[in-house]
Amino acid sequence: PAGLRDRVLLVLGFALMGRRSELAALTLDDVTETDNGLLGLIRMSKTDQDAKGRVVAVPRGQPAATAPVRQVAAWRALLAAHGATAGPLLRRVDQWGYVHDTGMSGAAVNEAVRRLAVRAKLPDAGRYTAHSLRAGGATSAYKAGNPVSTIAEHGRWSPNSPVVLSYIRAVDQWADNAMTGVGL
Numbered sequence: 074p075a076g077l078r079d080r081v082l083l084v085l086g087f088a089l090m091g092r093r094s095e096l097a098a099l100t101l102d103d104v105t106e107t108d109n110g111l112l113g114l115i116r117m118s119k120t121d122q123d124a125k126g127r128v129v130a131v132p133r134g135q136p137a138a139t140a141p142v143r144q145v146a147a148w149r150a151l152l153a154a155h156g157a158t159a160g161p162l163l164r165r166v167d168q169w170g171y172v173h174d175t176g177m178s179g180a181a182v183n184e185a186v187r188r189l190a191v192r193a194k195l196p197d198a199g200r201y202t203a204h205s206l207r208a209g210g211a212t213s214a215y216k217a218g219n220p221v222s223t224i225a226e227h228g229r230w231s232p233n234s235p236v237v238l239s240y241i242r243a244v245d246q247w248a249d250n251a252m253t254g255v256g257l
Contacts, residue, residue, distance in 0.1 A: 074151055075166040079189055080138070081148045082163055082182065086206035087213075088131040088141045089113050090228035093179040093203035099162040101152070104145055109133065111141055118229050127229060179203070211240040 085104075086096050088111075095115050103114040111131040118127070134140030145162075152158070152172065161176025177185070183203045190201035207228065214224045225237040 074170050074172050077144070077148050077151055078163060078166055078172075079185060081144045082177075082185055083189065083206065084134075084139055084141050084144050085111075085113070085131070086182075086186075086203060087210045088134075089115070089129050090207045090210035090214075090224075091115075091203075092118060092207060093182040094118075096163060096182050096203065097161075097177050097179045101149065101157075101159055101162050104162055106142055106146065111145060115229060129227060129229070208240045211237065215241045 082096065085091065085099075089095070095118055098116060099113065103116065105112045105114075109130070110133045113129045113131060115127045115129060131141045133142050137143050148162075152164070155172050157164070157172070157174065160174060163177045163182065165173040165175050165177055165181070167173065186203045186205060187199065187201050190198040190205070195201065211224050211228055214227070215221070221237060221241075224241070225231075225234060228237065228240070230237040
């Protein structure tokens with residue numbers, strides 16, 4: 074159960090460009106499957122202190138291991154088999170594989186990302202946090218050619234905020250070089 078929960082955490086966190094508090098707050102009712110993918114209701118965020126809420130669309134993925142719809146559906150099935158049809162989406166799973174009714178805290182989401190980065194032997198794994206999912210989602214969206222305005226909207230950054238630009242990491246020092254195409 075912990076492995077499946079962790080896959081959901083990583084894939085959905087990346088696809089939503091989710092903050093750890095947003096991911097920890099998700100309930101089973103907040104994530105709905107549609108013909109096109111998933112709709113995730115972010116009830117409150119750093120840029121929505123009045124809790125008006127925002128629905129974020131997550132398209133279907135291709136590889137089964139990273140397809141948000143497939144991973145969430147498998148996690149829901151596991152939860153249902155344990156009698157859970159309501160409550161937190163991301164739940165505490167103990168060392169014996171028991172799925173608890175309590176949700177993960179923002180700190181637990183952060184620690185899970187760091188633990189998984191270490192397990193995957195990523196360079197500088199100890200520096201990874203849930204924030205890395207947000208930056209990684211923004212960077213990958215930019216690399217795929219999506220406009221910054223679309224990335225900002227999806228990631229729930231304030232409109233016209235320059236902050237979104239600080240989340241987009243240079244992927245390739247040659248392809249993402251400021252001097253490319255300037256006529257030198």
